[in-house]
Amino acid sequence: MNTLQISNLNIEQWILSMIIILGIILAFYCILKMDFKKDIKATGAPKPKDIDISANQLKKASEEALYKATEQMTSAYRLNFEKQLKENMVQLNNLFKINSDKITNEFGQSLSNFHNQTRDMITSSQNKIDGYSKNLESEINESVSSRKKEAIEAVDNKINKILMAYLNNSLEGSIDLSDQQDYILEKLEKNKITISRDINNV
Amino acid sequence: MSNYKMKALPKQITNLAQIYQIIGYIDNSLSSKLKAETSLKAGLNNKFEQIELPEIMQSFFSDKISWFDLANLRKQLDEIAKTAPVVTITLSDIPNAEFKMKVTSWFRSINPFILVEIMVDELIIGGCIIKTERREIDLSIRKSLKSFTGNLLETIDNV
Numbered sequence: 001m002n003t004l005q006i007s008n009l010n011i012e013q014w015i016l017s018m019i020i021i022l023g024i025i026l027a028f029y030c031i032l033k034m035d036f037k038k039d040i041k042a043t044g045a046p047k048p049k050d051i052d053i054s055a056n057q058l059k060k061a062s063e064e065a066l067y068k069a070t071e072q073m074t075s076a077y078r079l080n081f082e083k084q085l086k087e088n089m090v091q092l093n094n095l096f097k098i099n100s101d102k103i104t105n106e107f108g109q110s111l112s113n114f115h116n117q118t119r120d121m122i123t124s125s126q127n128k129i130d131g132y133s134k135n136l137e138s139e140i141n142e143s144v145s146s147r148k149k150e151a152i153e154a155v156d157n158k159i160n161k162i163l164m165a166y167l168n169n170s171l172e173g174s175i176d177l178s179d180q181q182d183y184i185l186e187k188l189e190k191n192k193i194t195i196s197r198d199i200n201n202v
Numbered sequence: 203m204s205n206y207k208m209k210a211l212p213k214q215i216t217n218l219a220q221i222y223q224i225i226g227y228i229d230n231s232l233s234s235k236l237k238a239e240t241s242l243k244a245g246l247n248n249k250f251e252q253i254e255l256p257e258i259m260q261s262f263f264s265d266k267i268s269w270f271d272l273a274n275l276r277k278q279l280d281e282i283a284k285t286a287p288v289v290t291i292t293l294s295d296i297p298n299a300e301f302k303m304k305v306t307s308w309f310r311s312i313n314p315f316i317l318v319e320i321m322v323d324e325l326i327i328g329g330c331i332i333k334t335e336r337r338e339i340d341l342s343i344r345k346s347l348k349s350f351t352g353n354l355l356e357t358i359d360n361v
Contacts, residue, residue, distance in 0.1 A: 160347070160348055163347055164325060164327070164344060164347070167327055167347070177293060177294065177295040177296070177297055177298070177301060178298065178300075178301060180293075180294070180328050180329070181301055181304065183328070183329065184293075184305070184329060184330050184341070185304065185305075185308060187329060187330065187341040188305075188308055188330075188332070188341070189308075191332070191339055191341065192312070194339065195289075195312065195332060195334065195339065196312045198334035198335070198336040198337060199287045199289060199309075199312055199313050199316060199334055200287070200312070200313060201287075201335075201336075
């Protein structure tokens with residue numbers, strides 16, 4: 001849009017410049033013609049030498065006027081160009097500043113979101129790791145406990161079997177059941193209430 | 203007419219097998235008697251007769267019995283076999299008759315019609331295991347030894 005404005009102004013400037021130049025040329029031409037007619041009227045028919053001088057003067061004046069107009073036009077164009085350039089630079093600067101702020105904000109927001117997401121992911125991962133660690137620890141403890149219990153039970157059974165085998169071999173036939181009568185009846189008597197309740201469904 | 207009613211099972215009768223053995227004997231006797239009576243077109247009478255009883259049945263009747271008594275006894279025994287509570291006692295050796303009767307008497311003091319099944323497991327070393335319909339009460343020496351070894355291991359584990 002700024003470029004288009006500059007282009008429009010260039011065309012107008014050029015048209016204006018051309019009009020000015022043509023106007024200046026036409027003005028000099030009219031002035032010289034009037035002077036030339038006065039000289040003819042005053043001095044009669046000009047001499048060829050005088051005509052050459054006048055033509056040279058006219059040419060020189062035209063060139064000077066053209067040069068000045070060109071200079072003025074160039075200067076005006078430059079000033080205008082500089083002005084437009086300055087304005088555009090200001091606009092561009094503002095635009096860049098606005099966009100820069102927007103981009104900075106958006107980038108900042110994205111960065112913040114990314115930071116939050118990363119933090120959440122790290123927290124989540126940490127929680128999962130903690131949970132896994134706890135579960136693993138619990139499983140290991142249970143496993144150790146279970147193994148310990150199994151080992152104790154195995155030793156218990158072995159010792160029981162050894163003791164029972166030893167006692168059975170040692171006591172085989174040596175303990176007469178009749179010797180146990182009192183012991184058994186005493187044991188029964190101690191548990192009479194429980195047995196009675198069970199038998200009579202009390 | 204005799205009206206024999208059992209107040210308690212005799213201590214000589216301990217288990218269900220003996221009950222069915224007696225029932226079988228009574229059935230055979232009654233069957234033979236009925237056949238004989240039927241042939242004479244006469245029913246069972248209430249006359250006391252000298253019926254020879256096997257040893258196991260002598261605990262029921264100390265004197266003469268009638269066929270009606272026998273039939274009545276059969277009916278009562280059948281009822282006992284169906285409804286009487288049963289307890290199983292496991293011993294470390296085969297008990298003699300005296301010990302069997304002592305144990306049975308002890309249980310009959312709880313319930314006069316209880317049936318006592320005696321089993322033998324030498325691994326219990328000594329004592330007994332009582333099993334009722336509800337639970338098992340281990341009063342054996344093996345159990346005591348297990349508790350002892352268990353306590354020993356527990357002590358070792360805690361050291």
